[in-house]
Amino acid sequence: MSNHPQAIQDVFAKGITCSVAIFLMCVFFWLLGDIALHGLSGLTWEFLTTSPMNAGREGGIGPILVSTLLILLVCMTAVLPIGLGTAILLSEFSHQFEWAGNLIRRSLDVLAGVPSIVFGLFGNAFFCVTLGLGFSIVSGGLTLACMVLPIFIRSTEEGFRGLPADYRFSTAALGLSQTSTLVSLLIPAAMPALLAGFILGLGRAIAETAALIFTSGYVDRMPASLWDSGRALSIHIYDLSMNVPGGDTNAYASALVLVTLLFMINAGAQAIGHRWSSKKVIAA
Amino acid sequence: MIWSLNIISSPLHRDQLLRWALWGCASMAGLILVFIVMFLVLESIPALRHLGASRFMLDSSWHPVEDSFNLLPIIMGTLLATVGAILLAGPLGFCSALFCEWYAPPRFSSLYSRFIELLAGIPSVVFGLWGLVVLVPLINHWHPPGASLLTGILILALMILPTISLLAQSSLAQVPTEYIRGAAALGLGRWATLRRVIIPAAKSGLWTAALLATVRALGETMAVLMVCGNVVQMPSSVFNPIRTLTANMALEMSYAADDHRSALFVSGVVLLLMVSILVMTATWTSRTPRHV
Amino acid sequence: MIRQIILLLVSLGLLLFHAGCQESSTSKPSENKLIITGSSTMAPLVADIGKRFESKHPGVRVDVQTGGSSRGVQDARTGLAHIGMASRALKAQEAQDLVGITLAKDGIGLIVHQDNPVTNLTTQQVIDIYTGMITHWQAVGGSNAKIVVVNKAEGRGTLEMFLAHFHLANADIRADVVIGDNEQGIKTVAGNPHALGYVSIGTAEYDATHGVPIRLLQLDGIPASLETVRNGTFPISRPLTLVTTTQPSTLAQTFISFATSSDVHDLVAQHYFIPLAS
Numbered sequence: 001m002s003n004h005p006q007a008i009q010d011v012f013a014k015g016i017t018c019s020v021a022i023f024l025m026c027v028f029f030w031l032l033g034d035i036a037l038h039g040l041s042g043l044t045w046e047f048l049t050t051s052p053m054n055a056g057r058e059g060g061i062g063p064i065l066v067s068t069l070l071i072l073l074v075c076m077t078a079v080l081p082i083g084l085g086t087a088i089l090l091s092e093f094s095h096q097f098e099w100a101g102n103l104i105r106r107s108l109d110v111l112a113g114v115p116s117i118v119f120g121l122f123g124n125a126f127f128c129v130t131l132g133l134g135f136s137i138v139s140g141g142l143t144l145a146c147m148v149l150p151i152f153i154r155s156t157e158e159g160f161r162g163l164p165a166d167y168r169f170s171t172a173a174l175g176l177s178q179t180s181t182l183v184s185l186l187i188p189a190a191m192p193a194l195l196a197g198f199i200l201g202l203g204r205a206i207a208e209t210a211a212l213i214f215t216s217g218y219v220d221r222m223p224a225s226l227w228d229s230g231r232a233l234s235i236h237i238y239d240l241s242m243n244v245p246g247g248d249t250n251a252y253a254s255a256l257v258l259v260t261l262l263f264m265i266n267a268g269a270q271a272i273g274h275r276w277s278s279k280k281v282i283a284a
Numbered sequence: 285m286i287w288s289l290n291i292i293s294s295p296l297h298r299d300q301l302l303r304w305a306l307w308g309c310a311s312m313a314g315l316i317l318v319f320i321v322m323f324l325v326l327e328s329i330p331a332l333r334h335l336g337a338s339r340f341m342l343d344s345s346w347h348p349v350e351d352s353f354n355l356l357p358i359i360m361g362t363l364l365a366t367v368g369a370i371l372l373a374g375p376l377g378f379c380s381a382l383f384c385e386w387y388a389p390p391r392f393s394s395l396y397s398r399f400i401e402l403l404a405g406i407p408s409v410v411f412g413l414w415g416l417v418v419l420v421p422l423i424n425h426w427h428p429p430g431a432s433l434l435t436g437i438l439i440l441a442l443m444i445l446p447t448i449s450l451l452a453q454s455s456l457a458q459v460p461t462e463y464i465r466g467a468a469a470l471g472l473g474r475w476a477t478l479r480r481v482i483i484p485a486a487k488s489g490l491w492t493a494a495l496l497a498t499v500r501a502l503g504e505t506m507a508v509l510m511v512c513g514n515v516v517q518m519p520s521s522v523f524n525p526i527r528t529l530t531a532n533m534a535l536e537m538s539y540a541a542d543d544h545r546s547a548l549f550v551s552g553v554v555l556l557l558m559v560s561i562l563v564m565t566a567t568w569t570s571r572t573p574r575h576v
Numbered sequence: 577m578i579r580q581i582i583l584l585l586v587s588l589g590l591l592l593f594h595a596g597c598q599e600s601s602t603s604k605p606s607e608n609k610l611i612i613t614g615s616s617t618m619a620p621l622v623a624d625i626g627k628r629f630e631s632k633h634p635g636v637r638v639d640v641q642t643g644g645s646s647r648g649v650q651d652a653r654t655g656l657a658h659i660g661m662a663s664r665a666l667k668a669q670e671a672q673d674l675v676g677i678t679l680a681k682d683g684i685g686l687i688v689h690q691d692n693p694v695t696n697l698t699t700q701q702v703i704d705i706y707t708g709m710i711t712h713w714q715a716v717g718g719s720n721a722k723i724v725v726v727n728k729a730e731g732r733g734t735l736e737m738f739l740a741h742f743h744l745a746n747a748d749i750r751a752d753v754v755i756g757d758n759e760q761g762i763k764t765v766a767g768n769p770h771a772l773g774y775v776s777i778g779t780a781e782y783d784a785t786h787g788v789p790i791r792l793l794q795l796d797g798i799p800a801s802l803e804t805v806r807n808g809t810f811p812i813s814r815p816l817t818l819v820t821t822t823q824p825s826t827l828a829q830t831f832i833s834f835a836t837s838s839d840v841h842d843l844v845a846q847h848y849f850i851p852l853a854s
Contacts, residue, residue, distance in 0.1 A: 085309030113559030162458030203405030538644020
């Protein structure tokens with residue numbers, strides 16, 4: 001049995017995938033290790049809570065963390081409803097107007113390829129100037145939402161498409177409204193794809209630099225409201241490493257904080273999502 | 285049977301409202317691209333009017349301050365970097381997803397997932413910085429000058445890998461368990477199940493992953509700016525520095541005025557055209573019927 | 577569940593609305609808010625000056641944004657910003673409707689890796705290296721290795737000053753690497769023992785004294801340092817300019833006179849630029 005060609009193929013496949021995974025982990029540990037090595041020394045409680053001084057070379061990133069979280073909040077508040085709505089439409093309700101659905105799908109794919117600097121300039125022209133929001137957290141959040149939407153929608157749509165059509169037929173046969181079907185069955189069942197899209201989108205949003213320079217701005221003061229300009233963590237990292245001489249240590253420390261922040265948000269999102277879907281869907 | 289879902293049409297008022305709300309959301313999402321295209325076109329019209337489209341292909345080189353606007357080497361740079369990145373990251377990301385979903389022990393698998401998600405969130409600035417400070421000197425030892433097409437490909441591949449891995453993994457996870465049980469009942473080994481049953485079933489999701497990753501690589505700005513060398517030339521080897529359309533915009537936009545700035549927006553339009561062509565091609569070649 | 581979500585979203589919306597209303601009711605338009613945009617080289621310094629200005633004038637807010645010298649000039653012209661920052665002198669066309677006040681001076685010097693034995697280059701040697709006539713370090717007294725030439729991107733003030741001083745056109749230059757910001761240039765040279773580039777002298781001096789493995793080269797025997805730029809012996813220097821319209825607001829004028837006074841000379845020196853003798 002072990003000489004069976006299938007068995008050999010199995011071992012081969014297992015070997016290749018495992019070695020690829022190990023190789024990738026090594027490369028990524030190298031990268032993360034480099035960041036940790038240079039940045040760990042700067043990571044203190046003061047660093048997380050005080051304001052930056054001397055162009056960021058001293059002091060901390062307190063206000064910047066707050067600005068970043070606010071920008072993410074605005075972004076996700078805009079993305080979740082619009083993204084979920086569009087994804088549901090594309091997978092469930094666009095069959096009568098297939099051409100419209102396809103058009104939206106293609107335009108989202110193209111949108112995913114627009115460079116971040118174009119988003120930044122567009123965001124500046126549209127949100128800051130035309131809509132009059134100025135350099136503000138809201139402008140930054142909305143611009144990021146434009147960037148995150150394609151990936152979130154496509155991932156969520158794939159999630160809904162992967163669900164067996166039986167689900168909809170059986171709930172229709174039971175007389176449930178489409179709204180209830182969505183809320184009670186389809187969304188929880190598609191939760192893995194939804195979460196994947198959300199986390200990928202969040203990752204993209206938190207890592208964005210060029211789009212935010214022109215929209216949420218450079219001011220490193222604690223923002224008084226959402227209509228204030230606030231510097232995001234990624235811009236701070238860019239400024240410290242590329243613009244301010246001697247800012248490297250703090251740049252790496254900020255990068256470490258960013259990665260940790262993302263890790264916490266991801267873990268939280270996964271926990272909430274799984275709890276919600278496991279209450280609704282026992283076996284998928 | 286794609287059309288079969290058409291027969292479910294709910295007459296309930298609640299559902300009617302839902303449909304209206306959903307179309308509203310979708311229109312908003314679709315309009316974003318329309319606005320961006322309008323913006324790009326409006327900003328690039330001055331250059332096209334003053335200079336004419338042919339100059340972007342026939343001038344001697346790209347030196348806007350000295351009235352020279354040839355975009356071809358830069359377009360080639362973008363294409364080469366993206367193709368290289370997806371050729372490298374595609375198989376690797378796919379294997380990574382397979383590993384995570386099928387070959388890893390369960391607890392390790394979720395840890396590995398978490399790890400990859402983390403990497404999706406590392407800013408491009410950090411990738412660029414690491415590339416500039418670690419990778420470029422390394423490649424410089426091998427073959428100067430270090431900042432080159434190869435470095436760009438490596439960094440881009442690293443950046444799009446988490447995207448491919450995560451999306452591929454979620455589409456592999458979506459495959460109905462009946463398929464897996466059916467394959468097991470037929471006595472198929474793991475690799476055979478994957479190759480003949482799971483991967484074909486997850487094909488649409490896998491293509492989406494590849495498409496989104498390629499499109500992301502096309503649009504990546506900061507990291508390539510720092511590691512590619514940014515010299516405008518047709519590369520004769522992977523060790524030559526190149527400049528991409530996005531790096532071109534980012535490098536010069538802040539300091540460009542009038543026609544130069546407008547010309548940079550033309551390069552943005554070209555990039556958008558490239559992305560559109562890619563998306564159209566991907567749509568045509570991967571028309572998979574939805575499985576029921 | 578749906579009800580709870582809707583409740584959450586509505587309350588979130590109200591919170592945002594409230595926050596927005598609060599902001600727009602307590603701030604008056606340009607009475608106590610100063611918007612300054614432009615060069616990212618000057619932004620850290622002007623931001624620090626802004627913070628000191630805020631502490632001296634409570635209730636005033638100075639918002640500094642980046643976006644490049646050209647944007648700074650443009651925004652000053654259109655009124656999107658009260659003051660623009662440009663890391664170069666105003667061009668003739670710009671000087672017709674705008675006013676430029678020099679905040680500080682900066683020099684432009686050539687840098688090499690610390691391990692490179694070469695300490696001086698003549699003007700002609702620099703021209704030959706950058707146009708590709710000299711390709712190896714041994715022709716100028718270094719080891720037998722190919723010179724990796726680092727140039728700056730088009731449109732940048734540093735490039736234009738460099739080209740103007742050496743009477744070159746950008747199309748003549750044969751570069752191996754093109755960089756954007758100063759720090760990118762420094763990191764490129766620090767990672768390559770055979771690289772030659774040019775950056776702001778202040779940035780290079782700061783980094784060299786803080787352990788980055790680079791060294792500033794002498795040009796025709798004149799050392800490149802802040803001191804030589806200050807006393808005028810070093811030939812390549814550029815003004816860091818604050819740009820306004822011909823009728824700037826009172827607040828802008830107050831800020832500019834503060835920024836050019838001796839009160840902020842320590843800040844300017846801290847950022848390794850040269851304050852103007854007032």
